[in-house]
Amino acid sequence: MNTSNTTRLIGATAIALSIAALAACNKAEAPMDTPPGSPPASAPPMEPTPPAAVPPAEAPPTSSMPSAPSAPGTPSTTVGGKIDDTVVTTKVKTALLADDTVKGMDIKVTTVGGEVQLSGVVDTQAQIDRAVEVAKAVEGAQRVQNGMTVKQ
Numbered sequence: 001m002n003t004s005n006t007t008r009l010i011g012a013t014a015i016a017l018s019i020a021a022l023a024a025c026n027k028a029e030a031p032m033d034t035p036p037g038s039p040p041a042s043a044p045p046m047e048p049t050p051p052a053a054v055p056p057a058e059a060p061p062t063s064s065m066p067s068a069p070s071a072p073g074t075p076s077t078t079v080g081g082k083i084d085d086t087v088v089t090t091k092v093k094t095a096l097l098a099d100d101t102v103k104g105m106d107i108k109v110t111t112v113g114g115e116v117q118l119s120g121v122v123d124t125q126a127q128i129d130r131a132v133e134v135a136k137a138v139e140g141a142q143r144v145q146n147g148m149t150v151k152q
Contacts, residue, residue, distance in 0.1 A: 085111040088140040092116055095138055101130040107148065109135070114142035121149050 089111040107120040116135050128148045135144045
């Protein structure tokens with residue numbers, strides 16, 4: 001780095017430190033023996049404010065689809081159809097991955113309005129039948145449409 005760049009860098013650093021120091025001038029420090037969160041000793045005591053009246057919450061809009069109860073740590077299924085369909089899709093995919101007959105098959109799962117659509121190519125008709133059976137057993141799957149085909 002040449003001398004003019006070094007000088008500029010030192011000057012810019014000095015200006016930045018000066019601005020930071022000026023910004024901190026109006027800050028009052030609390031004495032070291034004051035517990036965190038308590039007002040400084042020079043501040044007048046604060047009057048407690050009464051809690052504001054909270055209006056009763058409105059009931060959330062209900063979905064036209066039945067919602068499956070969710071286990072702890074899973075997304076809520078009471079917000080609306082989009083989340084309901086996403087939850088059903090996730091549950092079907094999870095169930096398919098857990099099943100030894102169809103595990104590893106390239107099966108696409110989509111859900112619209114509680115209707116599960118299975119598509120993809122599998123090795124045998126037995127895998128198609130098992131995938132449909134697994135999807136029908138998932139809570140929240142109202143209908144299952146089979147769009148899968150057997151490899152030729």
